[in-house]
Amino acid sequence: MKDSTPCSARSALGFNRFIHEGGLNDLRMGGHRFTYFCHDDLKLSKLDRFLVCSDFLQFFPNVTVTALPRESSDHCPVLLSTASVDFGPPPFWFFNSWMDRDGFAKVVAIAWLHFQGYGTTDCILVAKLKHLKNKLKEWRASELPKEAEDLTKLRNKKPRIRWVIDGDENTIFFHGYVKNKNMKNSINGIMTNGCWSTDPNQIKKEAHRFFRNKFKEKWSS
Template sequence: MSSEGIFRFGSSSVDASGADAVNRDSVPIGDDRINLRSEAEETILVGNLVGIDVEPYRDQLEAIIRDSSKIILNQIWGTSKLESEFVNARGRSGGLISICDPSVFSKKGSTKGENFLHVFGSVAGVHPPINVVNVYAPQDATRKRSLWDSLLSLMGNYPGFWIMLGDFNEVRDGSERWNSVFDYRGARNFNDFIFCARLQEYRMGGMKYTYMSPDGRKCSKIDQVLVCDGFFHLWPCGILTAHPRLWSDHSPVTLSTRCVDYGPSPFKFYNSWLKVEGIDEVVKGAIVNCDLSGRPDVVLMTKLRQVKAKIREWRNMRSEKEPALIVALMDDCLYYDSLAKGCTISSRVEWLGDAVAFKWDWKHDLATPDVLEDLHNCTEEIKKIKFQSLDMGRG
């Protein structure tokens, strides 16, 4: 967590030993004695296969492996002010690392499980304690259910706000997978865990899927940021973003709690309204009648508010007249269509100003180009009114 109120995470993996806080400049990944000895033995074996005896240099070899297995955290975070907790790698799976800025997040302790790293402490300006759980769920369904139970038990032992983030290796519904099999039972267990833990999910922007298979044929949203009710209610405008995948098959995901206020939302105005007769007079009249003096920004805001009110009145008045106008135009279409077919017609409805009147006609000759043009204009006018009426309803 940084001073900008941003929680970051990338995909990593597992382990469960209870190591204390590590050096803030680097974190050893998988450097326990068993893994180190095994790596050295395999290197010596490869040397023997190619005819090179490296056994006399075992100590130097182990030192090289140990030094090269460290991740320089300053290169990831970009600052020397950091604290971290980790769990070691296991097999081919990477480790879990949680990094925080001590000037913002005061770390009190941690809990380490086989598939999660829990760090708890306090954030400046926030009264309840903050619990951040870095998760890398296994793919096996049984172990995954066991992880959900462990996390529920963990939440019962520590007070405060909860943030669970990482690779959950599970989706909530079928829309979060593409070109891969959807496991209904796994999704149900995951949703049951979220419900029992009373966790909330922010709407994610950016990338739709957070993971892509190496061949690019399968995508899924298995990386999540879940927060408790209290956290969500305190920062309801949090912004969750999945960024493009540049260095990994997983998308980096950030949750920003900074609330950006751009002021009141502007009123809607559709381009189609500009084609409606009378809109120019409405806007000009609203501005002319708003004679004010004072601060320019206040005057401008007042004029825009007046324009908004007058447009709303004009829109409501138009909405009342449009149904009758459409009926009249529909009847005109029937009239011109009859002329185009060389038929006779006895009467028609005509729109005259603010009223509907009946006009009687007795006999007409066959269709002329003028009649066809009138029919076309009439149908286009109906389309335009209906389109404008739709925008009126949206506004």
């Protein structure tokens, strides 16, 4: 039986400073919450993890970490995977800043008023929203070159504006931070009936079941 090692606050502070100054990211781990089991599973700890730099996240944005079931060892094997998983087409993203751009209101009004559909009311509404989404995608695609031209003009306008754009928003650290945040918000696996599953269909079914039960209403007879 292993004896527990006393924790040094000074060493922990120095290690945390090393992680911060090195710009390292602690990858979110799926599977098991803890990786080390001691004293007949009375003491649980997360000792094993991966720390990666921003360049790693640039090359492998879909990286996942999974703690696998342990057998004879008191540590869980930890698997790092860079394989991409197909969850289907990406969802449509809408940004509130679009409403402040020229031409947005006109695109919405024309798409909404000129749409013609048939069927029940709910089916017409779904088809109308889908038609509006497609028109907004077309408008967005036409706006991208204009935005790139506006950014170029801002970079050449004043040194301070150029520093704000290039120094704060387009650095490797900034993009690494955004990618790390998106990675933490993504769902790469889910625990169902005590088993860790990374199958996209299983994840979708479990998410649908959870929210269906969450928003189910009881009707009084």
